[in-house]
Amino acid sequence: MKCREFAGVVHELARREQLDPAIAAIARAHAEACPHCGCQLAEAERLAAIVQTASAESRRLAAPPRIERELLGAFRREHASRRTTRAPRRFGWRPAFGWAGAAAALALLAFTLLHRAPDHRSSPVVRASAEAAATSVPAPRQAAPARNSVTTPAQAVQAASPETNLASEFVPVPYSGGFAPGDSAVIVRVQVPRTSLAELGYPVDETQGSGVVQADLLVGEDGWPRAVRIVR
């Protein structure tokens, strides 16, 4: 093992975690033979120890009881209003107007666009890299002209709807699985309920009622939305 390779495993070695036993044995032998890497391992072990101390110390931290009381109040109000207005919902993907509902309804369209016309001007196809899709895609400051084909989410943002007045960047949909390298996606414009915005980190103003807002969905080949962008 070379010093550079050792640097790539030293922290996992120090924590004795998720490291192949054979590699761990080779790395330990290297640390014993190489004074520099031996020092690195000792430092990594001290770091692991103090991070573990910090982790244990942090376990006392929790939201104050006031938050639970406030949420319970909200829970009671929500269910009181449901009793008077509609039957209780089951959990899962909502039909018709939720993110999933919108995506499912358009999945076939998205898939068709994806495979039928990758170079058609009105169907921006995204070759999303896993790294870029795992984080938010920055929205352009100005609308850019449409392109025939795009290869990154950022390009997709520019290619889609040049007339769009964007209110946000793409925000990952929680637990949507992200993108693998080479995955494709399309951008589909839909209307979504205002209350769904809370999942994306937007404040939901209860006084604005249960209206809808326009949004662009970044939909994967499987029909599931990966990221959402709000449109004014």
Next chain:
Amino acid sequence: MSDAAELRDELLLERLAAGDEEAFQALYRRHQGPLYRYALHMTGRVEAAEEVVQESFMVLIRGGGKFDPGRGELAAFLFGIARNHVHRFLEADGRYQGLPEEGPEALAGQGPAPFAREDADPTARLIDAETAAEVRRAVLSLPERYREVVTLCDLEEMEYERAASVLNCPVGTIRSRLNRAREMLAEKLRVTLAPRPAPRISATSAFETR
């Protein structure tokens, strides 16, 4: 309450949807701690962490959002929501540089850590508290993508696979980011990592309350 506390998340969600208050409480008490700590370590702000917890659970109260038990755990779903709120907070608070030097007010009134023995040497406990505060400050100063993996995998001791599902990225990305994050952390904590001649006995908090 004791009955509900032992039920699986999926059953509690069914009950919650039917208006069962105990089910909501059980879910809240099971998941609020990790979410709160995650948000606190990411933002360094107590009020931001409280807001993140509140907004994440409001999604459940409003009807569970698009959580589908078939696609993963509720914890990962809630972390995903919390992550979006944290990101938005950090964006809005871009000028914030972290690393405030404050007293231990943020930790006050929250009781002893479960690991801490009441009969433990008080000096040792203070040293632990100070060490923890130094680590938190160092974590807060990391770039967001590295702070996330350290917070989830090291401070919350989340498995790589679970962290990968929360962050929507492959396990390999978690590993490489974590390795880089630990290198940066070691650099920032070099003084702390060196053997110290004598213990200091004043604990400080890395978290800011306003």
